[in-house]
Amino acid sequence: MDRLPRWADVALVPFVSLLLAAIISALVIIAIGQDPWEAITVMVQGSVMNAYGWGYTLYYATSFIFTGLAVTVAFHAGLFNIGGEGQAQLGGLGVAMAVLFIPWPHWTIALLAASIGAALFGAAWAAIPAYLQAKRGSHIVITTIMFNYIAASLMIFMLVDVLRPPGKMDPTTANFPPEAHLPSLNEIPGLNLIFTSGVPANVTFFIALAMAVVVWALLWRTRLGYQIRAFGKSEPAARYAGINPTRIIMIAMLISGGLAGLMAINNVMGEAERLLGNSASGAGFIGIAVALMGRNHPVGVVLAALLFGFLFQGGAELGLWTKIPIELRTVVQGLVILFTGALDVMVRMLLVRIFAVFRGRKLEAA
Amino acid sequence: MDYSTLLQILDSTLRLATPLLLACLAGLYSERSGVFDIGLEGKMLVAAMCAGAVAFYTGSAWVGALAGIAGSLAFALIHGITSITFRGNQLIAGVALNFLASGLTVLVAQFLFGQGGRTPPLEGAARFNPITLPFADAVKDVPVIGTLYAEVISGHSILVYLAFAIVALTWWILYRTRYGLRLRAVGENPAAVDTAGVSVVGLRFSAVMITGVLCGLAGAYMATALQAGFGKEMTAGRGYIALAALIFAKWRPVAAMWACLLFGFFQALALRPDVVQAVVQVKVPVPFLDALPYILTVLVLAGFVGKAIPPRAGGEPYVKER
Numbered sequence: 100m101d102r103l104p105r106w107a108d109v110a111l112v113p114f115v116s117l118l119l120a121a122i123i124s125a126l127v128i129i130a131i132g133q134d135p136w137e138a139i140t141v142m143v144q145g146s147v148m149n150a151y152g153w154g155y156t157l158y159y160a161t162s163f164i165f166t167g168l169a170v171t172v173a174f175h176a177g178l179f180n181i182g183g184e185g186q187a188q189l190g191g192l193g194v195a196m197a198v199l200f201i202p203w204p205h206w207t208i209a210l211l212a213a214s215i216g217a218a219l220f221g222a223a224w225a226a227i228p229a230y231l232q233a234k235r236g237s238h239i240v241i242t243t244i245m246f247n248y249i250a251a252s253l254m255i256f257m258l259v260d261v262l263r264p265p266g267k268m269d270p271t272t273a274n275f276p277p278e279a280h281l282p283s284l285n286e287i288p289g290l291n292l293i294f295t296s297g298v299p300a301n302v303t304f305f306i307a308l309a310m311a312v313v314v315w316a317l318l319w320r321t322r323l324g325y326q327i328r329a330f331g332k333s334e335p336a337a338r339y340a341g342i343n344p345t346r347i348i349m350i351a352m353l354i355s356g357g358l359a360g361l362m363a364i365n366n367v368m369g370e371a372e373r374l375l376g377n378s379a380s381g382a383g384f385i386g387i388a389v390a391l392m393g394r395n396h397p398v399g400v401v402l403a404a405l406l407f408g409f410l411f412q413g414g415a416e417l418g419l420w421t422k423i424p425i426e427l428r429t430v431v432q433g434l435v436i437l438f439t440g441a442l443d444v445m446v447r448m449l450l451v452r453i454f455a456v457f458r459g460r461k462l463e464a465a
Numbered sequence: 466m467d468y469s470t471l472l473q474i475l476d477s478t479l480r481l482a483t484p485l486l487l488a489c490l491a492g493l494y495s496e497r498s499g500v501f502d503i504g505l506e507g508k509m510l511v512a513a514m515c516a517g518a519v520a521f522y523t524g525s526a527w528v529g530a531l532a533g534i535a536g537s538l539a540f541a542l543i544h545g546i547t548s549i550t551f552r553g554n555q556l557i558a559g560v561a562l563n564f565l566a567s568g569l570t571v572l573v574a575q576f577l578f579g580q581g582g583r584t585p586p587l588e589g590a591a592r593f594n595p596i597t598l599p600f601a602d603a604v605k606d607v608p609v610i611g612t613l614y615a616e617v618i619s620g621h622s623i624l625v626y627l628a629f630a631i632v633a634l635t636w637w638i639l640y641r642t643r644y645g646l647r648l649r650a651v652g653e654n655p656a657a658v659d660t661a662g663v664s665v666v667g668l669r670f671s672a673v674m675i676t677g678v679l680c681g682l683a684g685a686y687m688a689t690a691l692q693a694g695f696g697k698e699m700t701a702g703r704g705y706i707a708l709a710a711l712i713f714a715k716w717r718p719v720a721a722m723w724a725c726l727l728f729g730f731f732q733a734l735a736l737r738p739d740v741v742q743a744v745v746q747v748k749v750p751v752p753f754l755d756a757l758p759y760i761l762t763v764l765v766l767a768g769f770v771g772k773a774i775p776p777r778a779g780g781e782p783y784v785k786e787r
Binding site for chain 2 (some may be wrong): 246
């Protein structure tokens with residue numbers, strides 16, 4: 100197969116994939132008797148045309164940056180971590196453990212403690228599948244799926260039987276102390292001029308951006324990152340070059356699980372301020388779409404996370420203002436994963452054909 | 466625990482094991498041919514919605530089941546085109562189809578019925594109703610064996626018996642027919658099958674289509690036999706439990722039946738925590754029972770309870786040499 104120019108590979112392939120997903124989504128909307136133009140108008144109005152909408156779009160995007168980076172790091176090591184959902188839920192448990200029982204004097208210290216708790220718990224939940232993959236050859240996709248379900252059961256047990264305050268009916272923890280409240284964007288001096296009403300987006304958005312930089316530096320500017328990428332490209336070659344497979348699988352999955360777990364400082368600590376059931380609410384799975392869409396590069400992940408933030412906030416608005424059910428966003432999510440992840444060969448073949456036609460014309464003209 | 470409680474639990478074990486078994490056998494065909502399918506869940510869900518909707522319109526559970534199979538086949542076709550024709554990543558395709566199914570089923574059900582993504586309740590011939598096996602009434606007073614026959618074996622819908630018949634059929638196809646031999650071969654070494662002049666693409670497509678049919682039955686059973694209508698996310702992870710059972714059974718049909726019965730038994734126990742507590746004398750949290758199939762599968766995958774080795778060519782698209 101002919102090769103595509105680099106710009107087409109980086110930008111055009113994801114764009115065409117997205118376009119195909121959008122066209123099919125529009126057809127689905129028409130099929131259920133609604134107006135796609137109205138849908139996109141409502142979505143844009145409610146998510147990016149005012150500060151309030153952005154407050155939600157950025158809040159969702161923050162979670163998706165974390166989970167997208169998590170999938171990205173594992174992908175570079177040739178591992179498909181489908182367990183971000185469970186790792187993010189365990190991250191929430193880590194946050195609750197760090198914040199509920201220790202009276203931190205200030206939110207900055209509480210955030211530090213909660214981040215460590217979230218990352219540790221997320222990494223721990225990824226550690227067992229990683230170890231089983233490295234030492235016993237158990238397929239990591241299957242084990243991480245299983246661990247998502249085990250995590251869900253564990254969280255129900257923890258919330259119902261252990262962490263629920265006595266006398267309460269709801270399976271949630273107690274509210275976090277006020278000292279652990281993270282500033283929302285409308286509470287930050289300077290930004291409060293833009294965000295005038297309360298929004299869920301909070302300081303963790305900047306941590307997410309910082310993590311994107313850290314992941315980029317790790318993967319492309321360190322020896323470890325080089326080893327991870329080499330291992331992901333070819334395990335036998337990496338082995339031959341003296342790279343220890345067990346070490347790489349463990350490290351890549353621990354980082355991946357830690358990043359997925361870190362998501363909890365956004366939704367559990369920053370927004371809910373207590374641990375609820377099903378806290379990750381699908382963000383772990385969206386990380387897969389975000390990483391594929393972002394072509395496993397931190398810059399792409401941030402852009403794709405913003406896009407999915409828009410999709411999520413816009414989808415919620417659709418549920419409010421139109422007859423299109425909120426589940427449309429799950430359809431779009433599935434289509435994006437299908438086209439960017441599984442059918443990229445088809446998109447590429449299509450583009451190679453088109454490019455060949457153009458090149459042919461150029462030759463004729465010359 | 467007295468004998469009648471045991472019979473009740475075994476009875477619900479059979480009911481709950483059936484969708485797992487159908488989905489598990491579905492996965493067996495696809496994976497034996499070398500196409501990993503983590504989209505069993507999505508295909509079941511689509512089938513459940515189609516079956517629920519069409520059974521409501523036509524008043525016939527059988528027509529509903531056919532619609533369920535058609536819906537599931539459409540998804541199987543996408544999976545086949547993606548992972549066989551375009552050699553895409555099979556796992557990612559499965560994940561994508563699960564999300565697509567989860568969203569589309571609600572969208573369509575809401576469009577058709579406007580009941581918050583459910584289909585209307587089914588009754589009468591629109592459901593697969595329990596059938597009483599011959600002599601069940603005659604022997605139900607015979608102690609132990611008679612009650613076992615009347616209470617547990619008899620009184621299920623036709624799909625339950627069909628599922629167990631398909632276990633035998635699958636065993637026969639897999640180990641006693643030419644097609645079965647080729648199916649097993651193409652999952653282990655597609656190049657050899659190709660060299661023998663048999664189409665790898667054709668075999669794999671046929672296997673993926675069989676997967677579609679069986680997932681269709683599993684979904685139809687969910688909506689028109691186990692429950693009376695489709696509800697949002699009604700499969701609730703059963704596709705993944707079936708996948709777990711498939712691994713637990715090491716991709717073999719008869720073992721798959723036992724694995725599904727075991728996991729169905731856990732599900733039945735999770736519905737009766739009082740019985741579990743009475744038997745083991747300790748309060749066992751229900752979530753632990755829910756998680757047991759997954760924990761057991763991880764143990765099997767880890768090789769602590771026998772080693773589960775998947776078909777060797779599983780997950781890898783076949784590229785014909787030129």
